Amino acid sequence: xxxxxxxxxxxIPTFWLVVLFxxxxxxxxxxxxxxxxxxxxxxxxxxREMEDGLITIKINFGNYVILAQDSLYLSALWGSLKIxxxxxxxxxxxxxxxxxxxxxxxxxxxxxxxMLVILPFWTSFLxxxxxxxxxxxxxxLLNNFLMWCGVIDEPLQILHTVWAVYIGDAYSYLPFFxxxxxATLVKLDRGLLEAAADLGARPVMQFLTVxxxxxxxxxxxxxxxxxxxxxxxxxxxxLLGGPDVLMLGKMMWIEFxxxxxxxxxxxxxxxxxxxxxxxxxxxxxxEQQDSKDKA
Amino acid sequence: MVAESPIVQIKQVSKNFDAVYAVDDISLDIxxxxxxSLLGASGCGKTTLLRILxxxxxxxxxxxxxxxxxxxxxxxxxxxxxxxxxxxALFPHMNVADNIxxxxxxxxxxxxxxAERVQEMMALVKIAAYAKRKPHQLSGGQRQRVALARxxxxxxxxxxxxxxxxxxxxxxxxxxxxxLVNLQERLKTTFIVVTHDQEEAMTMSSxxxxxHAGRIEQLDTPRRIYEFPATRYAAGFIGSANLxxxxxxxxxxxxxxxxxxxxxxxxxxxxGQPLAPNMDVSIIVRPEKIQVGxxxxxxxxxxxxxxxxxxxxxxxxxxxxxxxxxxxxxxQSNVLPLAEQPLSWEQEVRxxxxxxxxxxxxx
Amino acid sequence: MSKLRWLQITVLLLGFAxxxxxxxxxxxxxxxxxxxxxxxxxxxxxxxxxxxDNRQLLGAAWLSIKIGFLNACLSVxxxxxxxxxxxxxxxxxxxxxxxxxVAAPLVMPDIIIGLSLLxxxxxxxxxxxxxxxxxxxxxxxHSTFSMAYVTVVVRSRLVSMDRxLEEAAMDLGARPLWVFFTVTLPIIAPSLxxxxxxxxxxxxxxxxVASFVSGPGATTLPMMVYSxxxxxxxxxxxxxxxxxxxxxxxAVLIAGILMYRQEKRLRH
Numbered sequence: 001x002x003x004x005x006x007x008x009x010x011x012i013p014t015f016w017l018v019v020l021f022x023x024x025x026x027x028x029x030x031x032x033x034x035x036x037x038x039x040x041x042x043x044x045x046x047x048r049e050m051e052d053g054l055i056t057i058k059i060n061f062g063n064y065v066i067l068a069q070d071s072l073y074l075s076a077l078w079g080s081l082k083i084x085x086x087x088x089x090x091x092x093x094x095x096x097x098x099x100x101x102x103x104x105x106x107x108x109x110x111x112x113x114x115m116l117v118i119l120p121f122w123t124s125f126l127x128x129x130x131x132x133x134x135x136x137x138x139x140x141l142l143n144n145f146l147m148w149c150g151v152i153d154e155p156l157q158i159l160h161t162v163w164a165v166y167i168g169d170a171y172s173y174l175p176f177f178x179x180x181x182x183a184t185l186v187k188l189d190r191g192l193l194e195a196a197a198d199l200g201a202r203p204v205m206q207f208l209t210v211x212x213x214x215x216x217x218x219x220x221x222x223x224x225x226x227x228x229x230x231x232x233x234x235x236x237x238x239l240l241g242g243p244d245v246l247m248l249g250k251m252m253w254i255e256f257x258x259x260x261x262x263x264x265x266x267x268x269x270x271x272x273x274x275x276x277x278x279x280x281x282x283x284x285x286x287e288q289q290d291s292k293d294k295a
Numbered sequence: 296m297v298a299e300s301p302i303v304q305i306k307q308v309s310k311n312f313d314a315v316y317a318v319d320d321i322s323l324d325i326x327x328x329x330x331x332s333l334l335g336a337s338g339c340g341k342t343t344l345l346r347i348l349x350x351x352x353x354x355x356x357x358x359x360x361x362x363x364x365x366x367x368x369x370x371x372x373x374x375x376x377x378x379x380x381x382x383x384a385l386f387p388h389m390n391v392a393d394n395i396x397x398x399x400x401x402x403x404x405x406x407x408x409x410a411e412r413v414q415e416m417m418a419l420v421k422i423a424a425y426a427k428r429k430p431h432q433l434s435g436g437q438r439q440r441v442a443l444a445r446x447x448x449x450x451x452x453x454x455x456x457x458x459x460x461x462x463x464x465x466x467x468x469x470x471x472x473x474x475l476v477n478l479q480e481r482l483k484t485t486f487i488v489v490t491h492d493q494e495e496a497m498t499m500s501s502x503x504x505x506x507h508a509g510r511i512e513q514l515d516t517p518r519r520i521y522e523f524p525a526t527r528y529a530a531g532f533i534g535s536a537n538l539x540x541x542x543x544x545x546x547x548x549x550x551x552x553x554x555x556x557x558x559x560x561x562x563x564x565x566x567g568q569p570l571a572p573n574m575d576v577s578i579i580v581r582p583e584k585i586q587v588g589x590x591x592x593x594x595x596x597x598x599x600x601x602x603x604x605x606x607x608x609x610x611x612x613x614x615x616x617x618x619x620x621x622x623x624x625x626x627q628s629n630v631l632p633l634a635e636q637p638l639s640w641e642q643e644v645r646x647x648x649x650x651x652x653x654x655x656x657x658x
Numbered sequence: 659m660s661k662l663r664w665l666q667i668t669v670l671l672l673g674f675a676x677x678x679x680x681x682x683x684x685x686x687x688x689x690x691x692x693x694x695x696x697x698x699x700x701x702x703x704x705x706x707x708x709x710x711d712n713r714q715l716l717g718a719a720w721l722s723i724k725i726g727f728l729n730a731c732l733s734v735x736x737x738x739x740x741x742x743x744x745x746x747x748x749x750x751x752x753x754x755x756x757x758x759x760v761a762a763p764l765v766m767p768d769i770i771i772g773l774s775l776l777x778x779x780x781x782x783x784x785x786x787x788x789x790x791x792x793x794x795x796x797x798x799x800h801s802t803f804s805m806a807y808v809t810v811v812v813r814s815r816l817v818s819m820d821r822x823l824e825e826a827a828m829d830l831g832a833r834p835l836w837v838f839f840t841v842t843l844p845i846i847a848p849s850l851x852x853x854x855x856x857x858x859x860x861x862x863x864x865x866x867v868a869s870f871v872s873g874p875g876a877t878t879l880p881m882m883v884y885s886x887x888x889x890x891x892x893x894x895x896x897x898x899x900x901x902x903x904x905x906x907x908x909a910v911l912i913a914g915i916l917m918y919r920q921e922k923r924l925r926h
Contacts, residue, residue: 005835010752013740013805017759020802024774031777041780098673101666113670115914120677123906125863126880127899130887131680134687137891139697141683174677203662225765232767234866239887249769256773257869266777269770276767284761351825371828384826388844397840398830449830 025273032266035060042260063267076246077271083162083237083247084230087169088177091226092219094170095177099218100211102178103185114182121175129168129239136164136240160242168236173229177222180286184218185211217286224283228276248272300363302327302452302485303348308357309509310343317343318354319509325502330479330486332496335506336532341489344506345455348487349378362452372401377451381458383442385430391417391441392426398449416444419478436467447482456488460495472498493533497521505529521581527656530579537585537623538656539578543570550650553578558618563594563650570655577656582612584652585625587638593647599623601642615644681903688896705897712894715882722879725793726861729800733857734850736801737808744809745816763803764810772870775799779871791873799871800861807860808853815849816842848917855913859906 034043035058047057067073102113120128135141138155146152158164188211196206230236234249241247248268256265301324310318318340325331333341346352348359350371358367366374377398385394392413399409417423420440430438439459446454459475460468476499479486490496496503497517505512505520505528512532513525524530527538541553541562551566553576562578570576586593599615602622610626617623625646627638638644688706692699709715740760747753763771779795782788789795823845827837843850865880872878886892 006747006750009739010743010747010750010756013736013743013809014752014756014759016736016805017740017756017763017802020775020778020798021759021763021771024778025770027777027781028770028774041784094673094676097669101669101673104666105670111914111918115910116674117677119907119910120681122859122910123681123903124880124883124899126865126883126887127684127895127902128680130883130891130895130899131684133887134683134891135680171676171680228765229767232769234769235884249767252769252773262777265773269773272767273770276765280762280765283765284758349825349829351828371825372831372833376829378826378829380822380826382820382822384820384822386823386827386841386845397827397832401831401836445826445830 028266028269028273031263032063032270033059033061034263035062036261036263041262043262060263063264066264067267067271072246073251073268073271076248076251076268077275079246080231080248080272081275083165083169083245084227086166087173087230088223088227090166090170091174091177092223095174095181095222096219098174099178099181099185103182103188110186114179117175117178125172126235128172129236132164132168132171132240133159136167159240160245162241162245164240165237165245165247168240169226169230169233172236173226176225176229180221180225181215181218184215184221188214217289221283221286224279224286228279228283231276232272248275300327301325302362303487304360305344305348306358306360308344308347308354308359310340310347310352311355316340316509318347320357321509321511322357323504323511323514325485325487327485328483330476330499330501331488332500332503333487333489333506334493334496334503334532335491335512337491339506340509341491341506342457345378345457345487345489348453349376349455350374375451376453376455377446377449378455378457379442379446379459381461383430383438383462385438385441385445387430390427390429391422391433394430394441395445395448397445402449412448416448419447420444435462435464436471439463439471443478447484451484453485453487456486458490459488460490460492468495475499497533505532507532523654524579524656527577530656535582535624537580537582537625539580539621539623541576541578543572543574543576545572546570551655553655557621558597560597562653564653564655565650566655570657574657578653579656580623580648580653582624582626583610584648585623585646586648587625587627587644587646589645594650595653596645596647597623598643598645601638601640601644604638604640611638613638613644615646617646681899684896685900685903688893688900690893690896693893705893706901709894709897709901715879715894715898718877718879718882721793721876722862725796725800725878726858729797729804729861730854730858732797732801733804733808734854736805737853737857738812738846738850740805740809741812741816744813760806760809763806766803768803768864768866771799771803772867775802775867776870791871792876795871795873796868796876796878799867800864801857803867804857804860807856808850811853811856812846812849815846819845852913852917855909 030046031043034046036042037044044058046059047055098117102110102117105113133140136159137143138157138159140159142158143152143155147155158167192210192214193206196210197203201209232249233247234253237245237247237250238253241250248271252265252268252272255261255268303323303325305321305323305325308318308321309316321340321344333344335341343352347354348361350366350369350373354367358365360366361375386397389397395413395416396409399412404412413426414423417426420443422437422440422444425433425437425441430441433441439462443459446456456475460471463471472495475486488496488499500517502515503517503520504514507528513520513529515523515525520529521533524533524536530536530538539555539562540557541555544552544554544561546552546566546569549565549567551564551570552561553564554561555578564578597617599617599622601613601615603614605612606629608629610628612624612626614622614624623646631637687698689701689703690698691702691704740756743750743753743756744760775795775798779789779791783790789798819842823841824837827841828834832840863880864878865884868878868881869884872881883895883898886895
């Protein structure tokens with residue numbers, strides 16, 4: 001193919017992502033090293049021209065010191081890790097049986113069932129989170145139902161607790177977990193199960209010794225697709241969680257929009273990014289494995 | 296003479312993928328009107344060589360000439376060759392007629408002329424009735440014909456065929472072999488076929504290049520490749536062969552006397568080239584050249600005990616032990632009904648063959 | 659065997675109940691007479707008519723549709739180019755970095771994308787007075803993560819496409835660009851449609867990134883919904899949600915059927 005043309009084809013998307021994805025992350029890093037001030041813009045520039053014409057670079061690690069010293073931010077980091085972990089476990093608990101059931105249903109039903117899993121993802125995320133407010137609040141659907149059944153005498157306080165956040169996260173990110181796991185499960189060689197059965201393994205043993213170990217890559221991939229975005233989630237803890245549910249994304253939003261402290265919000269973002277590197281590498285490894293399998 | 300000018304000249308072509316040589320210093324001339332086969336096991340480099348001719352791969356070194364013109368750096372779309380793909384590669388979103396017309400459109404051929412040519416091609420491969428069908432509505436055999444028609448529509452100087460019959464079932468394959476040969480004779484186009492099927496290559500080709508590990512093992516007519524294989528690999532790849540180890544004792548005119556220590560006897564083989572005395576060689580004898588029964592005047596004879604019999608219907612293959620650990624294969628046509636076969640297990644047999652129906656392999 | 663079947667069906671029923679009950683409850687209560695969303699007070703469509711009179715909300719919806727449309731077109735172009743590089747340009751030096759850069763926005767929390775792009779736009783604006791924050795910056799921001807999704811969709815289609823189709827076209831005399839437009843493009847077209855719809859939806863759905871990079875003049879639909887939802891449950895939002903769910907369900911159903919047919923036709 002024409003060298004110049006192929007250079008153009010490769011260059012356009014690469015340039016786009018470098019300018020609008022990589023470069024902005026560097027701006028975040030730079031911003032996190034500046035000092036906040038009142039006014040517009042709400043920060044001192046890193047590189048400043050002094051009155052005597054000297055150009056000085058003033059790097060300020062103060063924002064990171066604040067993050068390390070104020071227990072509020074540490075508990076936000078801890079809260080993000082905890083909530084992301086629990087939500088991921090919930091997704092595994094609900095999503096694995098579903099993915100397994102779909103992968104093992106008759107061939108002609110699999111596509112429609114998958115479409116049913118994906119459909120909620122196509123409707124508005126915000127609106128689906130909003131739906132849970134109506135369900136979880138003290139005079140909401142769930143409490144009314146439980147009281148009607150006689151399970152409880154007075155409404156449970158679920159909305160504005162961390163439980164509402166778990167439910168909202170698991171609900172919103174469930175399709176992201178099911179899809180890669182289904183893709184892994186459906187590729188498994190049925191002959192392996194038959195071989196295991198032939199060698200005397202009962203269905204439970206077949207699952208534990210054949211299906212489960214081979215589905216681990218799908219579980220890891222799906223888990224990362226849940227864990228990573230939940231770590232930085234803002235809408236769900238904001239709408240469903242109470243003021244005492246602390247997460248990095250929410251703290252960052254507050255610092256940025258409410259306190260107008262751009263440098264501190266940037267420092268929080270850097271912390272969040274660093275926390276996400278390991279899960280991201282895990283996911284990349286799975287994808288490379290996957291594309292190797294395809295090739 | 297026209298036949299003397301090669302239409303394809305491959306000059307010292309190599310293609311390596313990192314350290315692996317898929318094609319290793321091949322030089323080859325193919326003549327106008329030939330039905331030429333590149334034969335070999337998978338991974339021998341035959342497909343790579345074909346793709347180099349088509350222009351899909353660049354040789355790492357060497358040059359390609361087509362009709363006297365250097366084509367090495369000419370892109371695939373500008374070469375006067377067309378290819379029939381192993382997967383057929385029919386465009387799924389176009390019907391049969393549009394598939395065939397695709398290349399003609401690119402040539403800027405007028406609409407009327409194009410329609411005429413498409414009709415002609417469809418008639419040639421007998422698929423005119425399916426002109427408006429999409430590829431997925433055709434059977435495997437019909438798809439193969441469309442692929443053939445599409446590749447021939449531009450009247451290329453050379454038609455490249457990558458495993459043209461590979462996707463067909465056995466019965467259809469045999470019929471199609473003859474159709475391809477007839478078609479080639481009618482069109483006089485040079486056909487270059489890649490195949491792993493020795494029977495297919497034997498039936499169709501005027502010449503075969505047997506490839507192994509990126510090199511040409513032997514280049515000859517099907518008949519000569521079978522009768523006079525040049526190497527042990529060639530002997531083993533095409534047909535089946537008995538190889539007996541021996542060393543040269545003497546050579547008189549074109550008759551060589553050899554001795555096998557394992558069998559403790561001497562053999563006489565017709566061989567044109569001079570051989571050094573005491574040289575270690577293999578005697579190759581095809582199973583069907585071996586005669587059963589007393590033959591006192593034959594110079595090559597062995598005695599053995601039948602150890603295995605494989606009944607194939609038309610022929611049977613016998614394995615006879617002629618010395619401890621040395622077995623020889625021979626075939627017999629099943630002229631008589633099975634119950635009256637004279638040969639059975641553990642039976643002692645005398646086997647013999649003529650000096651003119653065996654050969655000597657030094658490599 | 660049948661015990662397992664029942665278990666399987668139960669799992670699916672419970673799972674889908676979890677996924678769909680919230681959405682169904684939204685629709686049911688959008689027809690509730692009462693303002694208190696959870697107390698049923700009789701059937702009414704008044705929230706729909708109120709919604710239709712809500713100029714602000716309709717304006718925001720129109721803006722979101724415009725942004726979504728432009729974003730989808732841009733993302734399909736960028737994502738398709740990226741997919742071609744990743745699948746076809748085996749030897750390109752840009753392949754590896756592009757692979758990592760395309761995967762990252764898929765999972766990157768939107769809050770990071772939002773903040774980082776805002777900082778970029780602010781710096782650019784200070785530097786050369788462009789771009790002004792508003793519709794344009796939202797489109798640029800959305801296309802950055804949307805194109806990653808398009809790339810995934812188109813890429814999987816390209817990978818499964820028989821390479822020899824393109825070689826056949828080239829063999830028949832077509833130059834690379836012509837091959838792309840007459841063979842590659844028609845064959846991967848369904849994935850382009852799917853990618854377009856996906857990009858459109860992602861854009862229509864985004865609150866966080868738009869909140870960062872949008873300017874005072876451009877309030878998108880999710881931004882409007884969010885500010886309304888923060889104040890509590892509102893039946894008008896239920897009505898809006900029901901309309902969105904209906905439109906999306908119909909669209910997904912049609913797209914699903916079309917793709918299913920296409921798939922069937924192309925698979926020999």
